[in-house]
Amino acid sequence: MKMNSEWREKFVYPFLGIATITTIIYLNFNDQFNFEFPIVFWQKKMGFVGVNSTHFVIINKHDHDQLMYVNGWNSYWLMEESVWGPSRSKVSKMLKKGAEMGLNVCRTWGFSDGPRPTSLQISPGVFNERVLKGLDYVIVEARKNGIRLILSLVNNLNAFGGQAQYVKWAQEAGVNITSSADPFFSNSAIKGYYKDYIKAIVTRKNSLSRVRYSEEPAIFAWELINEPRCDSSSSSILQAWITEMVAYIKSLDQKHLVTIGLEGFYGPNSADKSRINPGDWAALLGTDFIQNSALEGIDFASVHAYPDSWMPHANTTEKLDFISRWLESHISDGEKILDKPVLFTEVGYPLHVKGNDANYSDSLLKMVYGSIFESAKKGQAGAGALIWQLLVEGMEEYGDKFSLVAWKHPFAYKLIVEQSCKLRRIVRKKNSAAALNGKDPCSNIVT
Known part of the structure; x- marks a missing residue:
């Protein structure tokens, strides 16, 4: 017994002390270091998100699935700023602040293609491990x-490479295609590049948590492409591309939801709806x-809302009338x-409105949140909205007018928090238990 006691004093207790101190230092200051450290032992338990008809649910293996409504935001810059140790604190602050506002979903770029120093995919199938660790x-x-x-997973626009970069790669490889971006959806070589990228991301093992992305419950969903657009004559090609790519992702990952990334426009096949555009x-x-959105394998419909960009010459009354119809129509479709x-994955909140229209921005956000709340109260398909976009101090370089x-x-800020609390209240009524993330922002909110 004496030997065991001396052994504990000489070896076990000092080791436990050092391990505890190291853990405390890492958990508090890890964003300032460039080294990686396995942290699986303190990962928060989370359930995967699924769908039940028109609702999101958190899957519970041992009990009833829990209803989920989304109040979230966009911060597309998170991976970009996680590449460098000193700026990781900004990423941590953004996610922490989001949780403190009761937000539960963040949409961000999982792509960056081309020759930039912070590109994730440098060339087809060639990846920057440092950037991948940023995504980790x-x-x-x-x-x-x-x-x-x-x-x-990819941008339709040229920012951060986009589908134009894939087309350029194919041209540089000698593939005989035009300079139009539409070959992205039809050319077999380019589709092969994109599938290779999907496989690399979906099957990656996180260098920090050692959890494969396909097994990571903190991933809500994969989005095929941000705001796809093509020539109207290529609509059938885009439809075939969506079908092929969603099937490919699901062959690699059966646990996560998949959406397209649409803006929500109605095409010629929905002529009776074109007046809503x-x-x-x-x-x-x-x-x-x-x-x-009706394609098999697409788990939920995505919609954007930018009356200020889409209707630049309309007055504020016309824009608000439009957004009211836009919300009602898409929720009804779902x-x-x-x-x-139906998830409104980008809602543009215009900050700089002058003169008599100064209250327009807040009226727009209130209208979006109100429509989602009323849909949720009725148990309908309006599943949530994500504001575009939130920043923290020091990240203004990523800003735009929204x-x-x-x-x-x-x-x-008050509108965002109140929406989180209102949706949480509905969930609590229908679920046996539903805890808020982090500090409860609803303790002083009456809804």
């Missing part, structure tokens, strides 16, 4: 704060909200036609 960090920090991520031009972009949840540091805009 985003996922770990999201789970730490109880946030789930929608990871978009923000202009005649929207029906000519090769997408069709109902036809695309309920009556698609039998799927970007804000929420806590610097008290009324917007």
Whole structure:
């Protein structure tokens, strides 16, 4: 017994002390270091998200699935800023602040293609491990704060490479294609590049948590492409591309939801709905909200809302009338036609509105949140909304006219928190238990 006691004093206790101190230092200051450290022992337990008809549910293996509504945000820059140790604190702060506002889903880029120093995919099938570790960090920090991520896998736009970069790679490899971006959806070589990228991401093992992305519950969903558009003559090609790619992802990962990334425009096949579009031009972009979203394997419909960009010459009354119809129409489509949840994954909140229209921005956000809340109260298909976009101090370089540091805009901050609390209240009524992430922002909110 004496030997055991001396052994514990000489070896076990000092080791436990050092391990404890090391853990405390890492958990508090890990974003300032560039080394990686396995942290699986403190990962928050989370259930995967599934769908039950028009609702999101958190899957519980040992009990009833729990209803889930989404109040979330976009911060596309998280991976970009997680590449460098010194800026990781900004990423951690954004996810922590989101949780403190009661937000539960963040949509961010899971792509960056091309020759840039912070590109994730340098050339087809060639990846920057440092950037991948940045994405690892985003996922770990999201789970730490109880946030789930929608990871978009490629951009239709040229920012961060986009589909144009894939076309350029194919041309440089001698593939005989035009300079138009539409070959992205049809050319077999380019589709092969994209599938290789999907496989590398979906099957990756996180260097920090050692959890494969396909097994990571902090990932809410995979998004095929941000805002796909093509020539109207290529609409059938886009439809075939969506079918092929969703089937490929699901062959690698059966646990996560998949969505397309649509803006929500109605195409020629939904002629009776074309009056809902923000202009005649929207029906000519090769997408069709109902036809695309109805495909097997697409688990929920995605919609964007940018009346200020889509209707630049309309007055604020016309824009608010449009957004009211836009919300009502898509929620009705999810309920009556698609039998799927509808998630408004980008809602543009215009900050700089002058003169008599100064209250327009807040009116727009109130209208979006109000429609989602009323749909949730009735048990309908409006499953949530994600504001575009939130920043923290020091990240203003990623901003645009729809970007804000929420806590610097008290009324917007209040609207966001109240929406989180209202949706949480509905969930609590229907679920046996539902805990808020982190600090409860609803303790002083009456809904």
